[in-house]
Amino acid sequence: MSRNTAKNLGTVSIIGPGLIGASIGLGLKKNRLAKSVIGIGHRRVSLARALKMGAIDRATQNIAKGVRDADIVILCTSVRLIPEMAAGAIPSMKRGAVLTDVGSTKGEIVALIEEMKREGIAFIGGHPVAGSEQRGVAAARGDLFKGSVCILTPTDCKVQELRKVKSLWRGLGARVRVMSPEEHDRTLAVTSHLPLLLAASLVKTVGKGKLPYCGPGLCDMTRIASSDPALWCDILLQNRREVLSALAVFQKELDSLKSTIDGRWSRILSSRLMRAKRLRDTIVNGSNKS
């Protein structure tokens, strides 16, 4: 977050100022990274709230008007709506502007938007691996991305365009990692989408009756099951193939632990748990907001 990036990003338009969108706006304003931040959304209430909390300078429900002057347009809607919103924004964007998104899946989104892109407009897929089980403008925080990782999946852009989006995320305090959309989806299937399935299945297994006896471990393990079901449904289905193969790998691991319990093989069980512990202990450093 160097001082000399101040206001360097020009005008930034945020399509869908919810938890992520409004947090980007707050961070941009707080760190004076943009000349102006425009919020585009369909709900007046959310726009008014984003304005009031200082996440955006101006608000509009008209996508064409909202992106016209933007140097960077960020698609912050649910993954299902991102391609649709891109289709609405691209025709009105000015030459030289950069389009990016924050969707939790990349393969399908990137492919669809690359197809509709026109000369002079760059698209760079993005995914800030941050957030919370909450959603909406009200939960937005200017430091939401501080210390987190943002994955960018450039497929067809110039170096200076990538640099622009990188400096946006670095300005918000995130560490940037670059990978292909495919690698992103494969990785996130394991580190994020699979965990959601496990958390939801675990909650259902626990059921209502046993909840009063849950310790802090169970609480931590099921937290993400509290996130928005509609958002997750879209993510899981968009990344269906990778999610299913992550599930298959997990299933093998679980089955082999089960065998050691079934057979009372205490040495094998113990050494498997030890290997898991060692791996987990290395997570703590590589992670954000543990």
Place this chain on the structure above:
Amino acid sequence: MSRNTAKNLGTVSIIGPGLIGASIGLGLKKNRLAKSVIGIGHRRVSLARALKMGAIDRATQNIAKGVRDADIVILCTSVRLIPEMAAGAIPSMKRGAVLTDVGSTKGEIVALIEEMKREGIAFIGGHPVAGSEQRGVAAARGDLFKGSVCILTPTDCKVQELRKVKSLWRGLGARVRVMSPEEHDRTLAVTSHLPLLLAASLVKTVGKGKLPYCGPGLCDMTRIASSDPALWCDILLQNRREVLSALAVFQKELDSLKSTIDGRWSRILSSRLMRAKRLRDTIVNGSNKS
């Protein structure tokens, strides 16, 4: 934590002053619940540390000497050693004294100790559902049990003996729940032992390569995989039958989620995730230290 329980518990002996044992000691002393706290252990270093931090008033490596004057003896070793330590303590305990433990499994422990019990000594199984992925005296805290649940599994004791153990845990800030050893094991298999298996399998699935991209969700979900493998191995094998049936229920839930993704049944997937979310949202109130 009423004032009139001050020092009412008399002399309390703690066998195995590690994370849990030393935290009990610290809590007893801080809240002036006991006349005197004696620490019994085989490692001089741990005993010295417990003394120094004020978790115990006296230390001994001799179990017979350590329990002789005790009104309450608390077995705080790993579940594997609890019956063995009970066998060492019972012959030297005075008439009217109460023996209790903090083991994470109850069925086997309670059955073994009930068998070796002698006239005039009561045994009440216990399990404070608290702790952390850390262990050892160094991690002990006097408020470790504050706001947590402690499950007691009385099988053959007088009302006033149960009251004594209840007031010990309430004095430490825990809410007490009474259930049978069988119900305890069935419940904990689901709320604690199953989650450990999932966390360990998930960590192995993620593997080393993907760890730098893990978000806060994955970190939370795998935290318990960092706990002591040897302790967990004992717990999982002692509660083997219940753990396996919890796994079977979980497997059904996971398989049915998998089918909805496989078949792209977005409405069913979404409604299943919604039900999980609603259940999870009710956890937060019933839980400790979320």
